[in-house]
Structure formats: C-alpha cells, structure tokens
Amino acid sequence: MSHTQDRVPLKARKVSFSWEGTPLHWVPGDPFTSHTINVLHLLLPAGERWFVHVYKQVLPYIRDERLREDVLGFIGQEAMHSQAHDEVLPHLRELGLDPTPYTAQVDWLFEKLLGDRTLPPGAARRWWLMERVALIAAIEHYTAFLGDWVLNASELDRRGADPTMLDLLRWHGAEEVEHRSVAFDLFQHVDGNYRRRARTWATAFTALVFLWQRGARFFMENDPTLLDGRARLRDFHRAGRRGTLPATGAMLRSIPTYLARGYHPSQEGSTEQAVAYLAASPAALAAEQAQKETA
Numbered sequence: 001m002s003h004t005q006d007r008v009p010l011k012a013r014k015v016s017f018s019w020e021g022t023p024l025h026w027v028p029g030d031p032f033t034s035h036t037i038n039v040l041h042l043l044l045p046a047g048e049r050w051f052v053h054v055y056k057q058v059l060p061y062i063r064d065e066r067l068r069e070d071v072l073g074f075i076g077q078e079a080m081h082s083q084a085h086d087e088v089l090p091h092l093r094e095l096g097l098d099p100t101p102y103t104a105q106v107d108w109l110f111e112k113l114l115g116d117r118t119l120p121p122g123a124a125r126r127w128w129l130m131e132r133v134a135l136i137a138a139i140e141h142y143t144a145f146l147g148d149w150v151l152n153a154s155e156l157d158r159r160g161a162d163p164t165m166l167d168l169l170r171w172h173g174a175e176e177v178e179h180r181s182v183a184f185d186l187f188q189h190v191d192g193n194y195r196r197r198a199r200t201w202a203t204a205f206t207a208l209v210f211l212w213q214r215g216a217r218f219f220m221e222n223d224p225t226l227l228d229g230r231a232r233l234r235d236f237h238r239a240g241r242r243g244t245l246p247a248t249g250a251m252l253r254s255i256p257t258y259l260a261r262g263y264h265p266s267q268e269g270s271t272e273q274a275v276a277y278l279a280a281s282p283a284a285l286a287a288e289q290a291q292k293e294t295a
C-alpha cells in the first residue's frame, strides 16, 4: 500500500481548554477508567518533550525534503500535546491528587535514562540516537492505536464523560492518527534495521505496560475520594469489554501488526476521520476564536 496517498501537511494547532468544570472522575462513577486514562497526563508531558529533543538531533541526517517537513510538523504537534497534558496536572492537584511523586520519576526516566548520555561523537553517539529514533517509532505505533481508539470510543460519550477531557483526548488522538506515519518513515529513512525495530518494540512495550499499571495504581491509591482504591488487571479487561478502555484482544493483535515485515502505519486508522475531528474540535475552535479577537 502506498503510504503517500493520504498525506496531509502537518501543522500544530493551537488549543485552549478550561479545566474548572472537570471532575476527578471524569467518566462518571468510574474512577478506574478515569485514572487509567489520566496516566496519559503523567507520561506525555515528559515523553513528548523527549520526542522533540531527540528529533531535533536527527534533523541533520534527513536527506528527503518532504520527510523533513513532516518531522518539523511532528515536532510542532508533539510540543503542543506535551503542554496541553501538562496543564491538566495543576487541576488534579486542586482536586486533591498531587501527581508530583510519579512525574518526578517519569522526568528522570526521559531526561536521564533516555537522555543524551556522555558519548564521544561518532559511532556510539549515532547508535544511541538510532536506538531512540526506533523507540519513538514503536511508541508512536501505540499513540496511533490509542488515537484511533479514542476517536471511536462512543461508549465514553454514552456514559457522559466530561466533554473537555474527551476533546483533549480526541484532539490529541486525531493528531496522532494524522501524523502516524512520520516516526516510522523517519526510522526507515535513517536506519530501518529490522532487528532494531523488533528489539526497541520489546523495550517500548514493556516500559509502557510497566509505567501504565504503576501510574493507574498510583492514582487509585492516592485518590482522596476512594477508601481502598486499587487498579487490578481484571478491571482493565472488564473496561475493555465494556468499551471504556481499549480491549485486551485488540492490544494483543497490534503486536504482530507492528512486527510484520510489511508493516506501515498508514494501513490502520483514518486520516479523513482525524482531519474531520480536528476541524470541529471545540478546543481548536476556541483557540482560533481567541486569536481572531486579539488580532
């Protein structure tokens, strides 16, 4: 399948959210689902800042003008995502749930463990850069998966989920779907080694599962409104069956998809659906309106 057929020029869209009205359990009566999704606000600010940091270093290796433009668009979008999720954290703090103990660890992971390391210029430095580019491609497989999921997660609407939070998730998810091919194309362009793709997938997947379950447990245990808050695997499976979280089966099926030799991210998700959501996103429209008023 050609992966250029639905290419759209990538641009960072400004957004404006106001969180005052969003409750802690923004999926009514369902703290587990609310907090499992809230883990995004813990991981994405540092994670997406790290994407931007790594991609700025890889720019000199790009020999294709169009890919370069895509990477620059990707950088703009991820910087905006990181900031938008970061802005939810003070609101959680106001609601009695201080995320600092967890985010401090996530910051350490991305800035120190996955940071630049003191390597001599040359092969070692290049190796570490390519490892990180491959890791980002693997993570983006999951951000696109989640983006596609949330755009279609009508069960959240049916259950009366908070519209502002849904809009944040869908605006972000739609841009993830829109730019889903960039990280993979970049990896193929600068390296493309299959063993590296498989190895970094294993690292990314293990880290995501570990961080996610710890994050959900952290929120459930520290939620001031819950007496005995716990995050159990069976709650996750149950929410997947209900449609308020991704289904376990779909997540497992996405593994061989990424590891297939002929994989390309354009094979999944709909650019058309993503672009249509972005044209109607209340937060994007609010930012546009604010810009017009100040102009």
Ligand SMILES: [Fe+2]
Binding pocket: 048, 077, 078, 081, 082, 143, 172, 176
């Ligand atoms: Fe993002």
Ligand SMILES: [Fe+2]
Binding pocket: 078, 140, 143, 175, 176, 179
């Ligand atoms: Fe992304």
